[in-house]
Amino acid sequence: MLSRREFLMAAVATSAIGGIGMSGQWARAAARQELSEADLLDMDGYGNVTLVHITDLHAQLKPVYFREPSINLGVGDVNGQPPHVTGKDFLDLYNIEPGSADAYALTSDDFVGLAQGYGKMGGMDRIARIVKSIRAERDANTLLLDGGDTWQGSYTSNMTQGADMIEVMNALKPDAMTGHWEFTYGADRVTEIVDELPFSFLGSNIYDAEWNEPAFEAFKIFERGGVKIGVVGQAFPYTPIANPRWMFPNWSFGIREEDIVRNVQAARDAGAELIVLLSHNGFDVDRALAKRVSGIDVILCGHTHDALPEPLLVNGTLLVATGSHGKFVSRLDLDVREGEIKGFKYRLVPVFSDVITPDADMTALVDKVRAPYEDELARVIGKTDSLLYRRGNFNGTFDDLICQALLEEREAEISLSPGFRWGTSILPGQDITVEDLHNACAMTYPSAYRSEMSGKTIHDILEDVADNLFNTDPYYQQGGDMVRVGGMGYTIDPNKTIGNRISNMTMLETGESINPEQNYTVAGWASISEDVEGPAIWDVVEDHLKKNPVVALEPNRSVNVISN
Amino acid sequence: MNISRRKVLALGAGLGAVVLTGFKANIAFADEAKTQAAIDAFANGATVESGKITLTAPEIAENGNTVPISIEVESPMTADDYVQSVMILAEGNPNPGVATLHFTPMSGVAAATTRMRLAKTQNVIAIAKMSDGSVVMDKKLVKVTIGGCGG
Numbered sequence: 001m002l003s004r005r006e007f008l009m010a011a012v013a014t015s016a017i018g019g020i021g022m023s024g025q026w027a028r029a030a031a032r033q034e035l036s037e038a039d040l041l042d043m044d045g046y047g048n049v050t051l052v053h054i055t056d057l058h059a060q061l062k063p064v065y066f067r068e069p070s071i072n073l074g075v076g077d078v079n080g081q082p083p084h085v086t087g088k089d090f091l092d093l094y095n096i097e098p099g100s101a102d103a104y105a106l107t108s109d110d111f112v113g114l115a116q117g118y119g120k121m122g123g124m125d126r127i128a129r130i131v132k133s134i135r136a137e138r139d140a141n142t143l144l145l146d147g148g149d150t151w152q153g154s155y156t157s158n159m160t161q162g163a164d165m166i167e168v169m170n171a172l173k174p175d176a177m178t179g180h181w182e183f184t185y186g187a188d189r190v191t192e193i194v195d196e197l198p199f200s201f202l203g204s205n206i207y208d209a210e211w212n213e214p215a216f217e218a219f220k221i222f223e224r225g226g227v228k229i230g231v232v233g234q235a236f237p238y239t240p241i242a243n244p245r246w247m248f249p250n251w252s253f254g255i256r257e258e259d260i261v262r263n264v265q266a267a268r269d270a271g272a273e274l275i276v277l278l279s280h281n282g283f284d285v286d287r288a289l290a291k292r293v294s295g296i297d298v299i300l301c302g303h304t305h306d307a308l309p310e311p312l313l314v315n316g317t318l319l320v321a322t323g324s325h326g327k328f329v330s331r332l333d334l335d336v337r338e339g340e341i342k343g344f345k346y347r348l349v350p351v352f353s354d355v356i357t358p359d360a361d362m363t364a365l366v367d368k369v370r371a372p373y374e375d376e377l378a379r380v381i382g383k384t385d386s387l388l389y390r391r392g393n394f395n396g397t398f399d400d401l402i403c404q405a406l407l408e409e410r411e412a413e414i415s416l417s418p419g420f421r422w423g424t425s426i427l428p429g430q431d432i433t434v435e436d437l438h439n440a441c442a443m444t445y446p447s448a449y450r451s452e453m454s455g456k457t458i459h460d461i462l463e464d465v466a467d468n469l470f471n472t473d474p475y476y477q478q479g480g481d482m483v484r485v486g487g488m489g490y491t492i493d494p495n496k497t498i499g500n501r502i503s504n505m506t507m508l509e510t511g512e513s514i515n516p517e518q519n520y521t522v523a524g525w526a527s528i529s530e531d532v533e534g535p536a537i538w539d540v541v542e543d544h545l546k547k548n549p550v551v552a553l554e555p556n557r558s559v560n561v562i563s564n
Numbered sequence: 565m566n567i568s569r570r571k572v573l574a575l576g577a578g579l580g581a582v583v584l585t586g587f588k589a590n591i592a593f594a595d596e597a598k599t600q601a602a603i604d605a606f607a608n609g610a611t612v613e614s615g616k617i618t619l620t621a622p623e624i625a626e627n628g629n630t631v632p633i634s635i636e637v638e639s640p641m642t643a644d645d646y647v648q649s650v651m652i653l654a655e656g657n658p659n660p661g662v663a664t665l666h667f668t669p670m671s672g673v674a675a676a677t678t679r680m681r682l683a684k685t686q687n688v689i690a691i692a693k694m695s696d697g698s699v700v701m702d703k704k705l706v707k708v709t710i711g712g713c714g715g
Contacts, residue, residue, distance in 0.1 A: 212632060212677065240626040241711045252632070254622045418712065464710040475623045476707055498685075528712040 035101055035355045041130060045138050046345040047335030048225035049274060052134055054127060054174075055147025055302035056324035058181075058422040059157035059165050060439070061366045063120035063353035065425040066325045068307070069391035070108040073494055073563070074284070076472030083283050083306035083321060094309045105327060105350040106307055112387055115427055118352060122326030124168050124366050125358035126351050130329045131172060132359060141225035146174040147302030147322070148235065148280045151193075152181035153422050155438035156373050161185050164369040166193060171365055176200040176220055180236035180243075180280045180303060181422075184444045187248040202233020202278060204263045209252040218263045221270055227336045230267025232260060232296075234279040236303055238478045242468075244445055244528040255285065255475055257293060264295045273339045276300060282479035283321055290317040297341055298332065304479050305391070305421045309348050318344065325424060327351055377435040382545035384432055386553040390423040390440060393469065394482050394492070394559040398423055398440045401551055402525075402537065403486025405544035410450045410534075412523035413507070414458065414488050419465065419481030420526075432545065437538055441525070446536040448525045456516035459502055462490060467498040482559070488514060489558035508558060599653050599660045599689065603701070606651050606691055610699040617650070619690040619702040628708040630679045635690045637674040637700070641667070647674035648693045655703075656686025684708050 074084025085093055087109050096102045104114035105121065135142050150169060151162030162185055169177075176199055183190055194201045194216075203216035219232040237255045240248070264275050275297050279286050282303040290299060291314060298318045307323030311332070318341070322330040333345040370377065390396040399417040406415035423440035426432060453461075461483065468478040482492070491504040505514035514520070525537040545551075603612065621633040637647045646669045652662040667674045674692070682688070685708050691701040 209626075238624060241624055241709060245626060252626055254624075254626070258620060461710055467707075468709065473623075476705075478624075526712065 035352060037356055040349055040352065040355060041133050043331065043333070043345070043347050045141070046333035047343065048141055049227050049229065049334040049336050050134060050138055050142045050224075051276065051298065051300070051320075051330075051332040051334065052131060052142060052144045053147065053300045053320055053322045053330040053332070054144075054326070055280075055300070055322050056149040056305055056422070057124075057146075057165070057326050058149055058153030058324065058439075059151060059162075059442070060122055060154060060325045060424065061124050061156070061164065061168060061370065063123035063126065063351075064325055064327075064439070065115050065120055065427060066122070066327055067111045067387070067389035067391060067425045068106060068108050069393070071393045071561075072306075072391075073393055073470070073561075075470045075494055078284055078287065078474075082308055082312060083304070096309070101352065102309065102350065105352075106309065108391075111389075111425075112427055115425075119354040121353055122351050123353050123358065124172070124326065125360075125362040126353055126356040127326055127329055128172055128359035128362035129356055130349055130351065134331060138225075143222055143224050143229060143231070143276075144172070144174045145231065145276070145278050145300055146177035147278060147300055148177055148179040149181045149302065149324075149422070150177065150179075152184060152443065153439065154442050155377055155435055156370055158438065158442040158444070159373060160369070161189055162193065166197075167369055168362070168365055170198055171362065174199055175222060176202050176231050176233065176278060178202050178233035178235045178278050178280050180239055181443075183235075183239050183248050183251070184243050185247075186444070187250060190248070200233075202231065203235040204232050204259050205237055205253055205256040206235050207252045207254075207256075209250050212252075214259075215251055218259070219267045221267060221272055225336075227273050228271045229274045229276060230264070230270065230272030231276045231278055232263045232267060234260065234277055234281055236280040236282075236479075237285070242478050242480065242528075244530065246530045247444070255281070255289075257289065260289070260296075261293055264293070268295065274298070274334065274336045274341070279303075282474075282477060283319070284474035284477055285479075286319055287312070287314055288474040290314040290319060298334075300330070307348060311344070311346050320346070322348065324422065377433065379434045380431045381434060381437065381542050382432040382549045382551060384426055384430060384551040385428055386551055387425065387428055388432075388436075388551065389425040391421060392481065393419075394561065395484050395556045396423075397553050397556070398425075399484035400486070400553050400556050401544075402440070402541055403484055405541045406448060406523040406525070406537075407486050408547075409540045409543050410448060410523035412450060412487070412521045414453075414520050414522045415486035416461070416522060416524035417484040417486070418524075418526045419469070419483050421479075421481060432551070434538075434542075437541055441537045441541070443526065445526060445528070445532070446538065447527065447532040448523060448534040448537045448540045449527050449532050450521065450523045450534060452519045453522045454516065454519050455505065455514040458488075458514065458520065458522065459505060459516065462492075462502045462505075463499055466492060466494070466501045470494040470501065471498075485558060489560070491560040491562060493562040495562075504560070596655060599655045602651070602653055602660060603689070603691060606693065607699045608693075608697070610693075610697055612691065612699050612701050614702065615700060617690055617692045617700045617702045619688065619704050621688050621704045621706050623705075624707045624709055625682055628682045628684075631682050631688075631706060632677065632679050633688060633690075634677040635665075635675065635692075635702075637692045639674050639694065641669050641672055641674060643669050644695070646671075646695045648695055650674065650676070650690055650692045652678070652680070653689040653691070654680060654682055654686060655689060656684050657682065682706055682708050
């Protein structure tokens with residue numbers, strides 16, 4: 001845990017180069033619960049460049065509830081460092097009042113009560129309002145950058161293969177983007193879209209697998225406020241490992257640090273005075289990268305869905321984390337002179353949908369792209385008495401529901417649900433609609449498989465995923481959470497090494513230990529293999545809800561975490 | 565619809581094993597002794613130093629059956645000072661020897677790219693012998709993973 005004193009020192013270090021912590025301003029207004037749009041948007045322009053960052057929208061066109069994690073462990077050097085700080089520790093670290101609007105936006109404590117008070121967050125029409133207001137003030141200085149995971153994650157994006165998001169984003173007019181889940185629409189679809197995009201799709205780390213040469217534009221130079229800005233794109237390095245490689249077999253990814261170094265230098269050689277890495281690496285990977293590679297001024301972080309009220313300064317690089325699902329927009333004003341940042345001013349703008357006026361043009365466009373599907377989106381398929389959410393290292397209630405549906409509908413002994421970090425929340429007492437369900441599982445490889453696995457194979461899978469999450473070298477982390485389990489429990493010690501973290505695997509119903517030699521019937525979804533057979537996961541959950549129309553979940557105690 | 569036993573095997577057990585054969589949760593260095601013996605034989609009594617040689621390999625293999633790696637050795641590549649050979653080893657493969665590349669001053673640069681099969685998570689080693697008999701080494705841990713579940 002970073003102590004308050006250490007944090008203050010870090011804050012002093014950042015303001016030493018001209019930074020002014022802005023989070024306090026809206027924190028105070030929010031504490032009085034008198035938020036106005038001006039409180040959220042007004043910021044005296046500073047310097048000559050304004051970077052506006054959005055990331056990991058996961059195709060959420062409308063405002064949503066999204067509960068941040070209560071458990072987000074960091075291992076090794078980053079234990080207790082942001083973003084691995086949750087709940088009260090987070091509030092203490094950033095001096096946020098419990099129960100305030102920013103406490104609601106940034107943490108999970110008392111989520112249900114605060115959600116009822118502060119309402120939904122996000123929505124593309126609110127985001128459009130923020131972007132337009134910044135551009136109205138300083139269009140010639142502003143660069144809008146999208147960190148990716150934009151085209152996937154909703155019923156409509158899945159039905160249109162991302163076309164709804166592309167139409168909406170084209171209207172928002174970002175200057176560049178990078179990607180991750182975008183690639184799960186397959187190479188042909190991605191190529192077709194990228195060829196038509198009115199802005200750049202950047203990926204320094206995407207290679208043609210056959211010829212081992214760059215497959216995408218690595219960086220682009222923009223000029224804003226008289227400053228040449230080199231934006232290097234970094235797609236999610238482990239896309240072909242975490243997602244089905246067969247969908248884009250000719251593209252190879254990887255961190256490819258040596259290429260970032262090369263492209264940063266190439267951008268400098270081309271006259272760039274400011275280097276921005278538009279990254280989908282994940283926060284810990286970006287922090288490690290900032291320590292190892294110099295010459296990057298700003299990293300706009302994505303993938304791991306962290307929202308931090310202030311940038312983190314690492315080895316002279318500012319790391320900005322803008323959250324997910326449209327909850328936040330980052331605005332970073334920079335004073336760039338003589339090829340370096342002389343000072344900055346930052347604001348993580350929380351997109352409170354009841355406070356920010358929707359942009360009418362964008363509302364109309366969002367309604368237009370959703371119109372063909374409105375009836376199906378609104379169709380009620382159940383109701384929940386429990387809060388349904390996904391985020392957390394080990395489980396989330398939405399996955400408890402999915403795991404239960406898999407066990408019962410697929411007649412399995414054990415169920416597995418991937419540790420995705422996308423998916424919105426539903427408050428107790430709310431109906432569950434088709435839209436809600438698809439927000440938790442809309443994807444292009446939804447088949448729910450049913451197969452036999454030995455206890456040893458299940459153990460190997462848990463160990464493998466745990467190492468993707470808890471390897472002490474961030475370059476070996478993939479950025480998801482633990483695979484969720486149904487029907488079984490286990491003990492995990494995140495601080496151990498691969499092969500040694502998972503123990504006490506037990507069948508919950510009988511209390512019997514899971515035998516490495518015995519085979520168990522396992523149901524799961526989102527297999528990255530080709531030719532997986534089984535019904536789509538949303539059909540499995542809907543069938544389950546037909547038989548069990550009111551969701552009431554018991555607290556999940558199946559994972560025992562050893563922490564020190 | 566149920567998946568037949570055969571299909572499951574072909575799939576690699578459900579979650580989608582990228583590399584089913586030889587997947588081990590533990591990093592196995594069963595052939596460490598063989599690897600060390602190969603290094604000793606190559607070094608021929610010289611002290612193995614680090615630096616000058618760069619091995620580039622992915623942190624996590626996308627496909628363990630064909631992992632791209634490249635090596636580059638800093639050297640003027642003149643008649644008096646050049647890289648004679650570079651040996652590439654995969655510490656955890658049943659047979660660690662992957663390739664030995666030979667260079668002459670005529671090569672101009674001591675650099676090469678190749679692909680290799682990795683049976684499991686392991687260190688890949690590149691070791692170069694200079695014309696004066698000195699030896700330099702670089703190594704990198706390449707993880708072979710089941711995959712899936714990222715998000």
